[in-house]
Amino acid sequence: MRITQGTFSYLPDFTDEEISLQVAYALDHGWPCSVEFTDDPHPRNSYWEMWGLPMFDLKDPAGVLLEINECRRAYPDHYVRLTAYDASYGRQTTALSFIVQRPGNEKGFRLDREETSDRRVRYRMHPYALDRPEGERYAT
Amino acid sequence: MRPPQTALPQTATSQTGSPAGGPPPEVAGEPPLPASARIDLDSERKASQADEVLDALDRDLVGLTPVKTRIREVAALLLIDRVRARFGIATARPNLHMCFTGSPGTGKTTVAVRLAELLHRLGYVRKGHLVSVTRDDLVGQYVGHTAPKTKEVLKRAMGGVLFIDEAYYLYRAENERDYGQEAIEILLQVMENQRDDLVVVLAGYQDRMDSFFTSNPGMSSRIAHHIDFPDYTGPELGSIGRLMLAREGYELAPETEQVFADYLDRRREQPRFANARSVRNALERARLRHADRLLAHGGEVGRDELVLLRPEDFLSSRVFIDT
Numbered sequence: 001m002r003i004t005q006g007t008f009s010y011l012p013d014f015t016d017e018e019i020s021l022q023v024a025y026a027l028d029h030g031w032p033c034s035v036e037f038t039d040d041p042h043p044r045n046s047y048w049e050m051w052g053l054p055m056f057d058l059k060d061p062a063g064v065l066l067e068i069n070e071c072r073r074a075y076p077d078h079y080v081r082l083t084a085y086d087a088s089y090g091r092q093t094t095a096l097s098f099i100v101q102r103p104g105n106e107k108g109f110r111l112d113r114e115e116t117s118d119r120r121v122r123y124r125m126h127p128y129a130l131d132r133p134e135g136e137r138y139a140t
Numbered sequence: 141m142r143p144p145q146t147a148l149p150q151t152a153t154s155q156t157g158s159p160a161g162g163p164p165p166e167v168a169g170e171p172p173l174p175a176s177a178r179i180d181l182d183s184e185r186k187a188s189q190a191d192e193v194l195d196a197l198d199r200d201l202v203g204l205t206p207v208k209t210r211i212r213e214v215a216a217l218l219l220i221d222r223v224r225a226r227f228g229i230a231t232a233r234p235n236l237h238m239c240f241t242g243s244p245g246t247g248k249t250t251v252a253v254r255l256a257e258l259l260h261r262l263g264y265v266r267k268g269h270l271v272s273v274t275r276d277d278l279v280g281q282y283v284g285h286t287a288p289k290t291k292e293v294l295k296r297a298m299g300g301v302l303f304i305d306e307a308y309y310l311y312r313a314e315n316e317r318d319y320g321q322e323a324i325e326i327l328l329q330v331m332e333n334q335r336d337d338l339v340v341v342l343a344g345y346q347d348r349m350d351s352f353f354t355s356n357p358g359m360s361s362r363i364a365h366h367i368d369f370p371d372y373t374g375p376e377l378g379s380i381g382r383l384m385l386a387r388e389g390y391e392l393a394p395e396t397e398q399v400f401a402d403y404l405d406r407r408r409e410q411p412r413f414a415n416a417r418s419v420r421n422a423l424e425r426a427r428l429r430h431a432d433r434l435l436a437h438g439g440e441v442g443r444d445e446l447v448l449l450r451p452e453d454f455l456s457s458r459v460f461i462d463t
Binding site for chain 2: 052055057058059060061062063064066067
């Protein structure tokens with residue numbers, strides 16, 4: 001199941017060139033970019049691991065793309081996303097965020113049904129990937 | 141000093157100029173021109189707006205003929221490469237990493253700033269900013285600190301020019317566990333692999349750069365342009381001084397000219413002479429004495445008194461007293 005989240009989630013995955021253009025747009029607005037990765041793509045998992053600190057004072061997208069590629073190399077089977085922060089509101093505000101890498105085999109989710117008191121039913125989303133330990137979840 | 145140019149009849153439509161400061165529009169997407177097409181180099185040159193930077197270089201910087209020649213050659217090459225690209229002739233991106241050597245105060249940093257602007261106008265770098273760093277900005281203080289630090293600087297410089305002042309400090313021969321070596325390795329890797337993204341300019345004094353390159357042959361071979369900045373001659377220093385004064389709104393009184401020339405001659409003989417920087421310092425001190433003299437004298441002043449530097453402003457210098 002193809003996971004969609006963030007800006008442009010309705011579009012096919014970007015090429016590196018398209019990523020560069022988006023990064024250039026962010027940098028032109030003065031938004032520092034940051035690279036994050038995870039292998040737990042549950043929609044409520046908002047805090048992904050940071051790949052280094054957010055990159056400040058950059059002028060050109062090449063530096064961001066360099067880090068994206070480093071992260072891809074280190075975690076070839078993880079989700080990697082790029083986040084651009086707009087600090088002009090005086091707080092860290094995500095202005096732009098999209099997935100730049102996804103594992104080859106996205107395992108998807110199943111719905112767990114649980115019967116609780118008074119015949120009430122609760123539902124739970126369970127990523128199949130979470131059945132395996134961290135780091136091996138999308139390994140082929 | 142101008143690169144040879146041939147005026148060709150203009151039959152192909154040349155690209156229109158872009159707003160000042162911006163890179164010319166990309167031509168990569170267009171289909172190649174037919175082999176019979178002709179391109180007017182003059183209008184290409186105008187469109188690139190490189191001449192403005194080159195002329196400013198000529199105007200604002202005194203002397204430095206070898207430097208200006210080399211920079212003109214680089215500009216000509218990039219321009220011709222762009223024209224070639226429009227015919228679909230494949231050219232590898234020229235290697236423009238440079239090394240500036242010369243005594244203190246010969247204008248290495250100033251030229252680097254101009255170079256960044258020039259490369260931007262010719263479309264070689266995308267942004268054209270200059271990131272000026274020294275050893276402190278690249279080398280960390282403990283294990284594992286250097287690589288992120290160096291990379292951060294490199295990322296900031298991408299799309300522009302990275303200027304490493306006194307680059308020989310990166311390598312400390314006396315301490316083999318020095319983290320400088322790590323910074324050099326990362327630098328080399330990026331210089332080789334990301335040639336499209338940034339231009340690295342190393343600067344330093346001739347003799348120490350030589351020994352730096354001896355111990356880092358990989359660095360030397362990755363730098364195509366070794367440019368030596370010659371020391372200024374006496375008359376050149378004089379015109380530098382006058383340029384500086386004009387910028388600050390001062391003038392030399394006619395009788396001061398000779399005193400100033402004498403001053404420069406004497407100062408050059410002294411140790412720690414730093415070319416244009418020493419001239420600047422001398423003028424700063426002359427301004428102090430000038431202000432002090434006016435106040436001590438009191439009374440009314442006119443524009444002339446406020447602008448003219450008189451011989452005594454220089455004569456009371458230590459340079460004249462010592463002898």
